Amino acid sequence: MANFFKNLFVRNSKLTTDQLIVKKTIISFFFFFLLSGAAFWGWKWLQGQSSDGAFGSGIKPPLRTVLNKNEKFFNNWLSDKHLAKAFPLSAAAKNVRVNGDLGLGNNFDPATWKLYVIKAKGDTLALTLDDIKKLPKTEIIFDFKCIEGWSQVTHWGGVKFSDFVKAYGLTAETSMKYLGLNTPDEEYYVGIDMPSAMHPQTLLCYEMNGQPLPMNQGYPLRLIIPVKYGIKSIKRIGTMYFDNERPPDYWAERGYDYFSGL
Numbered sequence: 001m002a003n004f005f006k007n008l009f010v011r012n013s014k015l016t017t018d019q020l021i022v023k024k025t026i027i028s029f030f031f032f033f034l035l036s037g038a039a040f041w042g043w044k045w046l047q048g049q050s051s052d053g054a055f056g057s058g059i060k061p062p063l064r065t066v067l068n069k070n071e072k073f074f075n076n077w078l079s080d081k082h083l084a085k086a087f088p089l090s091a092a093a094k095n096v097r098v099n100g101d102l103g104l105g106n107n108f109d110p111a112t113w114k115l116y117v118i119k120a121k122g123d124t125l126a127l128t129l130d131d132i133k134k135l136p137k138t139e140i141i142f143d144f145k146c147i148e149g150w151s152q153v154t155h156w157g158g159v160k161f162s163d164f165v166k167a168y169g170l171t172a173e174t175s176m177k178y179l180g181l182n183t184p185d186e187e188y189y190v191g192i193d194m195p196s197a198m199h200p201q202t203l204l205c206y207e208m209n210g211q212p213l214p215m216n217q218g219y220p221l222r223l224i225i226p227v228k229y230g231i232k233s234i235k236r237i238g239t240m241y242f243d244n245e246r247p248p249d250y251w252a253e254r255g256y257d258y259f260s261g262l
């Protein structure tokens, strides 16, 4: 037995093939147990960390740190004004896919719809579609990507969120970290990091293929945000608000990435 372990300290070139195999096997096992121990210890340590619990995500702070670092990276990437690829009008689909109808229930009265912009407690703007249509119009034709795996080149028109902000003097509000948007019945809701909301291709959209939005596409007003997966392009916006904390987000609450950037 003593001989058996002694070979561990003898140079490889001085060992027979059999002795060398034994030596390498012992060394492999040694590292296997060492690394298993380290992995187990790391896992125990992570379990011992309390969860952040924000919106029920229950993410451990060390992992949250990694997620936040990722987010910072994407924010920096966005601030470089990378643009989603634009397509010619001829590429735009005539039959636009309808996906998801949460918050688009029948008990909706288009005649009384207003966009409520909550600036602060007790300070809410109530805007009509005409108010929004008076602002400069921007059109975009881009490849709309759903997280479920399909994509479609589609044509949208509306006001850039950044132009809307300028027109309504919302600069103080948009210095906050997040934008929150809800359907009028609050059944669907998203949170958008402000750099993505302020991206030059993000629209408060009221037209599809040059026509008013159809009901199932979110009439009268939806978000179009090409730098994100489709889940963030909320149809039928009822209220808009601003926060430094992450606003609740329907699909993030169900396990999808909060950022959902492309």
Ligand SMILES: Nc1nc2c(c(=O)[nH]1)N[C@H]1C(S)=C(S)[C@@H](COP(=O)(O)O)O[C@H]1N2
Residues within 6 Å of the ligand: 096, 097, 098, 099, 100, 101, 102, 103, 104, 145, 146, 147, 183, 188, 216, 217, 230, 231, 232, 233, 234, 235, 236
């Ligand atoms: N109000 C509301 N907006 C929504 C959804 C929804 O279910 N309800 N689904 C989202 C998803 S998953 C996608 S892919 C897009 C689909 O937009 P479309 O129906 O115009 O194709 O809308 C997003 N906006």
Ligand SMILES: [Mo]
Residues within 6 Å of the ligand: 099, 145, 146, 147, 148, 230, 231
């Ligand atoms: Mo989607």
